[in-house]
Amino acid sequence: NAGVTQTPKFQVLKTGQSMTLQCAQDMNHEYMSWYRQDPGMGLRLIHYSVGAGITDQGEVPNGYNVSRSTTEDFPLRLLSAAPSQTSVYFCASLAGIGNEQFFGPGTRLTVL
Amino acid sequence: GENVEQHPSTLSVQEGDSAVIKCTYSDSASNYFPWYKQELGKRPQLIIDIRSNVGEKKDQRIAVTLNKTAKHFSLHITETQPEDSAVYFCAAKKGSGGSNYKLTFGKGTLLTVNP
Numbered sequence: 001n002a003g004v005t006q007t008p009k010f011q012v013l014k015t016g017q018s019m020t021l022q023c024a025q026d027m028n029h030e031y032m033s034w035y036r037q038d039p040g041m042g043l044r045l046i047h048y049s050v051g052a053g054i055t056d057q058g059e060v061p062n063g064y065n066v067s068r069s070t071t072e073d074f075p076l077r078l079l080s081a082a083p084s085q086t087s088v089y090f091c092a093s094l095a096g097i098g099n100e101q102f103f104g105p106g107t108r109l110t111v112l
Numbered sequence: 113g114e115n116v117e118q119h120p121s122t123l124s125v126q127e128g129d130s131a132v133i134k135c136t137y138s139d140s141a142s143n144y145f146p147w148y149k150q151e152l153g154k155r156p157q158l159i160i161d162i163r164s165n166v167g168e169k170k171d172q173r174i175a176v177t178l179n180k181t182a183k184h185f186s187l188h189i190t191e192t193q194p195e196d197s198a199v200y201f202c203a204a205k206k207g208s209g210g211s212n213y214k215l216t217f218g219k220g221t222l223l224t225v226n227p
Contacts, residue, residue, distance in 0.1 A: 031213040040121070042201065042219035043156070050213055058214075090155060094213055100146070101215055103155040 001026050004104035006091050012110045013081040021076040021107050023091030029102075031094040032074040036060065036087040037106075043090065049074055081111045114139040116204050118218025125192050126226050133221045135202035136184040142204040145185050146215070147176060150199045159200075160187070192225045199223070 007022045025032065033048035045058030049068040063085060065077040074093075078085060091104040115138040125131050137145075146161035162169045162176045162185065169176050173192075178185040189196055199222050203215040 033214075040219065042118075043217040045214065045216075048214060094215075100158045100161070103157070105155050 003027065004091055004093050004102050006089075006104035006107050008107060009105065010108050012112065013078075014112050015082060017081050019078050019081065021078075021089055021091075021109070023074045023076065023104055024072050025074075025091075025093040025102070026072065027093060027095065027102070028071060029093035029095040030071070032068065033058070033092050033094075033101075034064070034066065034074070034076045035090045035092065036085075037090060038087050046076065046089075078109075083111050085109065086111045114142060114204055114206075114214075114216040116202060116216050116218045118202050118221060120221060121219065122222045122224070124224045124226060127192060127194060129192055131187075131189045131192050131196070131223055131225075133187045133200055133202070133223070134184060135186070135204075135218050136182075137204040137216075138183070139204070139206065140180075140183065141206045144205050145176070145178060146203050147174075147187050148201040148203065148217075150201065150220075152198070156201060189223075192223075194225050194227055197223060197225045 004025045030051050034046040035043040037043050044060050046064050047066040049055045052068050052071050055066050089107045092101050094101040118135045143164035148156035149159045150156040160176050162178050173190050175188045199220045201220045202218040205215045
């Protein structure tokens, strides 16, 4: 199993550009989520999904959209990038009750 | 919603000493408490977890204790080694279904082990 994969690993955007961060998992996990990590702020939940076709907002959802058309994929869209969205983004997946949450390798995004 | 506080934010110890990181949570319904280790430039990885029906759990040099009454749990690392240097995150979540999949994380502790 590849586990949780993310692409790209690094990305530089200009203010106002849009892009999609890709996330996929091959463990048939129902639950997937996106976090952003900023210095001193820990891991903050952006959006999550409890299954295909079901998404919900986390702690910091503004400026981001998600969709979950399949169990495997959970892309994160930045609609109009802003410098405040410069961060490291982690996708994660989880199966069932109290199981380990697996993280992807992360995407380092810089918005100029 | 759940709120997890983690202390200290930075911790520096000498190699061979013990390190303790403490977390408190607000929601008494939380019943699963994992600890993640994140090395520089890497993804967070689970190192140990504890469920609310257990007071303590050990795995070699690391242990976690849970006090449900006080709503706090702690990570203990004994005989620290330079490779223990990393950021450690605590987290909490409730049981099953719907939004109970969500983990709430503390802000992290940067542990530095000096040779």
